[in-house]
Amino acid sequence: MNIVTYPAEILREKAEPIEEINDDICRTADEMLELMYESEGIGLAAPQIGWSKRLIVIDVKDELGDEKVFINPALVNQEGTFLSDEGCLSFPDITGKVMRSETVEVVAFNLKGEKLKIKAGGLLGVVFQHEIDHLNGVLFIDKMTPGSSLANAKKLKEFERIYKRVQAL
Ligand SMILES: [Zn+2]
Numbered sequence: 377m378n379i380v381t382y383p384a385e386i387l388r389e390k391a392e393p394i395e396e397i398n399d400d401i402c403r404t405a406d407e408m409l410e411l412m413y414e415s416e417g418i419g420l421a422a423p424q425i426g427w428s429k430r431l432i433v434i435d436v437k438d439e440l441g442d443e444k445v446f447i448n449p450a451l452v453n454q455e456g457t458f459l460s461d462e463g464c465l466s467f468p469d470i471t472g473k474v475m476r477s478e479t480v481e482v483v484a485f486n487l488k489g490e491k492l493k494i495k496a497g498g499l500l501g502v503v504f505q506h507e508i509d510h511l512n513g514v515l516f517i518d519k520m521t522p523g524s525s526l527a528n529a530k531k532l533k534e535f536e537r538i539y540k541r542v543q544a545l
Contacts, residue, residue, distance in 0.1 A: 377407050379415060380426050381466050382515070382535050391421075391428045391511040393448050401431070402487050405445040408433045417465045419503040421510030424466050432507040436500045443492060449484035449508050452493075460502040462516050470531055472524030474516050476505050 380386060394401060404427065412420040412433055422431045430448045434440070456478025463471040479497040482504050486492055496504050506516060517525070517532065 377411055377425050379411065379420075379465050380424055381468065382517075382532070383539050384426075384466075386423050386426055386428060387466060387510070387515060388513040389423065389428050390513050391423055391430045393430050397447065397485070397487060397489050401447075405431060405433060405487060409435070409444060412465075415465050418499075419507045420465060421507045423510050423513075430511045432504075432511070434500075434503050434507060436503055439496075439500045440494070443486055443494075445487050446482070446484035446492070446507075447486070449482055449504070449511070451480050451505065451508055452483050453481035454505075455479045458498075458502065459521075460499075462502065462506060464506070464516050466515075467517070467535075470517075470528050472516065472520040472528055474502075474506075474519045474524075475521065476502050476519075480504055482508070 408420050408425060411425065418436050419432065419434045422429045432446050432449055433444055434446065435444050454477035458476045458478040460474050460476050461471060462474050478501070479495065480501045482494045482496060484492050517528065
């Protein structure tokens with residue numbers, strides 16, 4: 377399992393809902409968590425491993441207890457605005473400022489099939505918004521402030537150039 381990097385097409389696809397939680401799903405979620413920890417990330421969405429399903433893993437220290445896997449997550453309420461500093465495992469070396477909601481309410485299922493309703497703000501709220509965006513093919517570069525977009529334009533072009541060259545091999 378590897379992390380898919382920008383501008384791979386799968387990162388732009390709308391991921392499919394998970395219909396049934398089986399052993400395969402549980403195993404993949406475990407592997408995603410491992411990969412996330414190895415990569416020193418705090419969130420990872422299934423499309424980032426090349427799997428177009430609505431599943432995300434999140435571990436923000438001391439929050440959410442043992443819940444780390446969220447299936448078919450949806451934002452059901454968003455309030456306020458919050459300017460966050462973000463990075464993304466699919467964009468090595470890129471960080472930027474992104475306008476987010478200050479607090480969100482998320483509905484999702486855990487691996488036991490239990491329905492969760494979570495109210496999250498601050499960093500955790502941002503991670504939920506960032507990861508759920510991935511499931512809709514939306515990337516943080518789409519929502520960056522004009523200043524951050526400009527600051528990263530050259531690096532993004534370079535990613536696109538390298539990707540095209542690899543595709544052509
Ligand atoms: Zn990301």
